[in-house]
Amino acid sequence: MKEPVKSEFGTVGEKPKVEKKFYNRNLILAGIIVFVALITYPIWNLQGKSVPPPDPKLDTPVIQKMAEQDRKCIEDKTYMRNYHMQMLDEWRDQVVRNGNREYTSLSGKKYTASLQNTCLECHSNKSQFCDQCHNYVGVAPYCWGCHLTREKKLAEAK
Amino acid sequence: MSISRRDFLRIAGFSTLFGLGAKSAFEMLAPGELEAKLTPNPKALSAQRWAMVVDMRKLNEQTAEKCIEACHRVHNVPDFEDPIDPKDKIDPEEKIRWEVKWIWKEKYEHAFPGQAEVAIPEKIHKLNFLLLCNHCDNPPCVRVCPTKATWKREDGVVMMDQHRCIGCRYCMAACPYGARSFNWRDPRPFIKGDDESYPTREIGVVEKCNFCAERLAKGQLPACVEVSKGALTVGDLNDAKSKVRELLRTNFTIRRKTQLGSNPQVYYIV
Ligand code: SF4
Ligand code: SF4
Ligand code: SF4
DSSP states (O other), X not given: OOOOEEETTXXXXXXXXXXXXXXXXXXXXXXXXXXXXXXXXXXXXXXXXOOOOOOOOOOOHHHHHSOGGGXXXXXXXXXXXXXXXXXXXHHHHXXXXXXXXXXXXXXXXXXXXXXXXXXXXXXXXXXXXXXXXXXXXXXXXGGGGTSOOSHHHHHHHO | OXXXXXXXXXXXXXXXXXXXXXXXXXXXXXXXXXXXXXXXXXXXXXXXXXXEEEETXXXXXXXXXXXXXXXXXHTTOOOTTSOXXXXXXXXXXXXXXXXXXXXXXXXXXXXXXXXXXXXXXXXHHTOEEEEEOOOOSSOHHHHHOTTOSEEEOTTSOEEEOTTTOOOOOHHHHHOTTOOOEEOOSOOGGGOOOOOTTSOOOOXXXXXXXXXXXHHHTTTOOOHHHXXXXXXXXXXXXXXXXXXXXXXXXXSOEEOTTGGGSOOOOEEEXX
């Protein structure tokens, strides 16, 4: 080991003596606690609470007027629940771009392929039907920017 | 076709195993099949090449107004003069800047600029022409649209797909007829929405006359034609026996700005 050399700039080859200190300790710890508390807020705020499961309502005037055996969606309920988005997507392209505006369901019945005129005819209660699940799973389809819902008419009729 | 969530996941899982990717499960089960199930309405009116003839001798001011009113009502076109809630009133300059129109009236010199003014009789100069999209055979709006949101159908109708329009307004710059309008703001407060069977538009998309594609598809004539008391006629230009061909054979007609080569398909009997 070389001898430390003293020069006008201090001692060369010697570890500088630094005081080990946690500067601003209290401020930083408090800051960390506040930060953690804030980002976990959504978790502990909902502790023990449960979000009510979606409850789509089927009690619109048109549906109620139907005879019991006709009270069906255009396809099977499970299929509609899982695939209505693909179906509407397909309808949109086929109707607008290819002019194919008539849908034949599996049962052979024919329907006008139209969200606004066929789906909403029965499901005139968007906020009680569509929004129920859409809000629950946090999706916001932008259909409603253009397609008119029938809720205004429904409210007036009441 | 009923398939449970569990079944779906199982099939998706297997198809991933076989390197098909989960997406193919969707494709196996959902679309494709749907496509085959969508067909045109057999009652639809069809043509090989749609065209319109406007008979200016039969078109008076009131009829023109009626045509405009009918079109804008059935298509939920906003009327900035008349907000639903008086609080939404806008100033006159904005009314002009934001105007949305599918069919409108215009003086001869504006509708037919640079077209043989001297050779056209004085009385025609004074007419108020009824203008709409010309459903051009060589439509410049279609050529410039980057998303194919506007395109020419096989039957000649120049269509808009509002779902695809990104609002770039290239088509407005390209259309030499001013037939297109941009939605500078949400139009809803200015739409009575009496016709609940047709959608409105959103802020940021372009719109124009669609030749009443939604009505033709149900076997109905365009709304403006229906109320025009015979002044407006639509028909098949490729059918020598059609009403429009008959009118074109027996009358002198002019078209707007033919010198530009867009081949407009609205003919005016003067
Ligand atoms: S009139 Fe304009 S919008 Fe209509 S087809 Fe011709 S170029 Fe396109
Ligand atoms: S504004 Fe819409 S229709 Fe016009 S060119 Fe752009 S995307 Fe196409
Ligand atoms: S054809 Fe239909 S969309 Fe076009 S101006 Fe007439 S009513 Fe309006």
